[in-house]
Amino acid sequence: MSDTQTQIENRPPSVATLFLERVERTPDAEAYRYPVPAASGTGPDDWKSLSWGQAAERVYAIAAGLVDLGVQAEERVALASSTRVEWILADLGVMCAGAATTTVYPQTNAEESAFILSDSESKVLIAEDAAQLAKAVERRADLPNLHHVVVVDTKGVESDGEFVLSLADLEARGKAYLEKHPEAVKERVGAITPTQLATLIYTSGTTGRPKGVRLPHDNWSYMAKAIAATGLVTQDDVQYLWLPLAHVFGKVLTSGQIEVGHVTAVDGRVDKIIENLPVVQPTYMAAVPRIFEKVYNGVAAKARAGGGAKYKIFQWAAEVAREYAKATQDNFRRTGTASAPFGLSAKHKVADALVYGKIREAFGGNLRACVSGSAALAPEIGYFFAGAGIHILEGYGLTESSAASFVNPGEAYRTGTVGKPLPGTEVRIADDGEILLRGPGIMEGYHGLPEKTSEVLESDGWFHTGDIGELSADGYLRITDRKKDLIKTSGGKYIAPAEVEGQFKAVCPFVSNILVHGADRNFCTALIALDEPALLGWAAEHGLGGKSYAEVVAAPETVKLIQGYVDRLNEGLQRWQTIKKFRLLPRDLDIEHGELTPSLKLKRPVVEREYKDLIEEMYAGSREA
Template identity: 65%
Template sequence: MSSAQYPLESRPHSVAHLFLSRVEATPEREAYRYPAAVDGGGEAWRSLTWAQTAQRVKAIAAGLLALGLQSEERVAISSSTRIEWILADMGVMCAGAAATAVYPSTNGEETAYILADSGSRAIFVENGEQLAKVAAHRGELPDLRYVVLFDPAPDAAGAEGLEVLTLAGLEQRGMEHLTKNPDAVESTVQGIAPEQLATLIYTSGTTGRPKGVRLVHDCWSYQGVAQESTGLVLADDVQFLWLPLSHVFGKALIAGQVLSGHVMAVDGRVDRIITNLPVVRPTIMASAPRVFEKVYNGIAARARAEGGVKYKIFKWAAKVAREYARTGQEQMVSTGRRTVPLSLTVQHALADKLVYGKIRAAFGGSLRGSASGSAALAPDIGYFFAGAGVNVLEGYGLTETSAACTVNPADDSRVGTVGKPLPGTEVRIAEDGEILLRGPGIMRGYHNLPDKTAEVLDSDGWFRTGDIGEIDKDGYVRITDRKKDLFKTSGGKYVAPTEIEGRFKAVCPFASNILVIGNDRNYCTALITLDETVIMPWAGANGLAGRTYTEVVTSPEVHTLINGFVQDLNSSLQRWQTLKKFAVLPRDLDIEHGELTPSLKVKRPVVEREYADLIESMYEGAREA
């Protein structure tokens, strides 16, 4: 089965159709790998073929049908990324129902809101913790009747008024249903229409209540066919999936994998990423910019700790990597050939032997491409990895576009852009600079919110993204900032905070998060948080050993250290963009305090409210700048 069998204009009605076709085409090929407990303790990676996957998916789908789930009725999933998430989601689709994705980190109140707003009748939950959130808000969920547990929960009986099953129990019901109705799943899939609701994904919402984004079956079928047609995913790939499947990015990756049929290694435990990479040895991987920033900061910190010649070699190699990648890209843009001067090529070859090979080995040694999305990647970090032979392909998409709508081509990736539109997607720049999108992947509206839908979707199908950008002569899209994040100083100068924040992360290897402030102010300031895994080793080597993280980051020594990076940043900015003052926060931003979304975007209003007094103190006695 190849993309040639599925031209964009005649794609199948749903990923459920794609899934059954994939199983028929390559039943004995490996589909998934996942970690599982073994006797005697520990874990080992296990595999499922496409035929084995289909057996479980059909059992889950038939189990849902046996419970009485009807077409487009919502079934929620609240779990971390694991093989059961994929099986459940595929089962929901093959039952003709619609999945409602819930982040496992979402608190009980917001989980209840999502379940009630979506009208979910059933929910798959990972464990007792997720079940408890549902049970605590049972009275607010009149539509919910069934809970399916991935992991056993001793207190499952406490969910009054709900029928609680294990996943194995649901599959058993499904098998019994199939003995009486052997074609139940296939006939249900054949009845799925392209415009039938497939998924409700609630925006993580940097402000206000999350909105349910209505994505139909055709959105996901389009994603699968469009992704494969780019050549970014191949049948013999091994993809490592750790991204949250509650996020639209993770969901879109499954659509592409089902079409191409490559192996997907699934483990959502973020603390195991570095351990898993050499074991999985992925050829492709999708990630968020924060991961690449942390990898870069970790590499730089280790080199600094080794000091002497090794640190000098790293700094030289990092400079060569950036120069090599930037020069090659500039030549590609101007001449159509990625040529680099001989002297730089020789330096690059030496740096590769000394440094870059170790970096590639950290990613498993077989990585040919890594898609990056959900936020902007600082160009200096992008050039570093490109020069080191780690091909980071930035893309762009939103929940409302069923993830990817643009992506960099593997053979002509351009750092600082988010690539070209996927086949079938149109991009236009409005008069005010806002990026407009149109295509099959665009949502069909916000659930129960027609007024909000009308604000962003016009009658011709153009979606207003809220992002500011431009398209170059070769069709590459560049994002300059979020429209709502742009601010104007009291002096009348516009500032794009995301650009400044990205530059700072590139110059400061200790940075975790930064928030640039300055709306209606006479100069810009910043709130900065530091990466504990990087700053604490520095502290130990610089007379601050034995102090807590909070004591370290609030010390005069660290303020002096970070001030040096701020001055480096300021030297590359226009006068009105420069940071006149900054504050290092006593802890990092996190999801638990509501400062980050589950996809690790900063909730600016929340942070600004929480640290309002600190922000005001940086403007006390200010004179016009």
């Protein structure tokens, strides 16, 4: 048995244990960086640091504060906040108290927040600010189990010291408690068992109420050790963490960091990513495909705005990047060296000086790799970034599998696949193509829903992911679609909409979101939402300047522009996959209207329901109408 396997099998019972070990090993090393707005209120943020020792002081105070409030082992403490350093400290505090964190997205409305707090029987809510507090106060009569709300940012909040406390109040209570009971936190951590509940994450289902996924401490302990065992991250790394920590993808990154001991810069403000990257200069970061699509569209729009010659250079460089990435990956697969033919390497060198270097600078200049997950990245976009020196390692997992089940192995990564299973995770493909997983990362089940649990989790531990995929002979997994999203046309042909949508995103630099429709129809159609900055930049150059997004989308010139890209897409598709008709949406899809999940995944039933009239209009007059 390898040392790696031994390490994963002989893991400690919890990440709380790993945190105590990390603090003991490297108390003075930098753990977290976080932004503080400039004192003047204008200008760039000031970034502060916490060492592992300083972080531990706050974590232990939060843990002891919760113990003082009467929170017992496995009792739920809900956390409704955007991604910030206090989220991580609070989550660790909950774990070190032996309690369990219920994660709530800050965008969740009052009704659904109340459902999650009630269903999880959360005793305490740690709320980011007055807005999150208001949701709990509004539904307080429906939440008999909720005894306290702890508020992080107290602007506009009246603290009564009992139902409503500030985070500072909680930490002060914790410090006082630790003076009387100095070993309290260590005792709580020492009592944690691997099967004890650590986290309850509610999946933002596309239909009906969300389900609470029960993830015990052992899931996170395994994830921490398995991530470290991949060798993808080292103690010298600087991670930029902006993903929603209420989502399993963001949360798993905090476990891996504790085991490896590197620095994490934390700021969940998506509108600050471009500004933060040159300041943080990360060596790695995780993101969802939408972020890479936005960067790609932004780079293309900037080149287009620079005039015809600049845009031609960009298009040429993009093609060279893709060709180079395909050649080097192919060569690495065959020979173990990432080299390309001489002529292509020469072109790549020129393109690097003209285009790619600027893209790497925009990412901070030090980026070794990005991890992409949560949805499929269009391979052509992946190849573009790979050729430009931004290596995107796609991974795969679900809330039910603690996020990270597969990841591409460093230099040997293959664009278009999600790589190989993490050490200790088993995979098999069922007869109908469904991906089944088994291993220490798999959930205990759905909270209070034994029937729903038995639908996806077999008695021998195999979990049905609901995704369709293929395994290569050497163990690389390619996801082809969601089982339930596969379209069967009235002609009996199966179509994977995500595959067609991904190809369109690679072809059209103006697209933000696209939904391909065609189930039980005799041809495919698409609803297309355009990227506002890219579209308005184009509009200004084509006599449509000054018009609103909705007006530009409705203009015949815009429809003609997008028709050109649809035609290009169709050239590379099978006849039954082609998009015969499309409609441009009057606004982009978003989380607020419930069309995207907080991790920016498309909620197909919601979009199809909302734009039913546009869909019917496209089929009106066809033979099936």
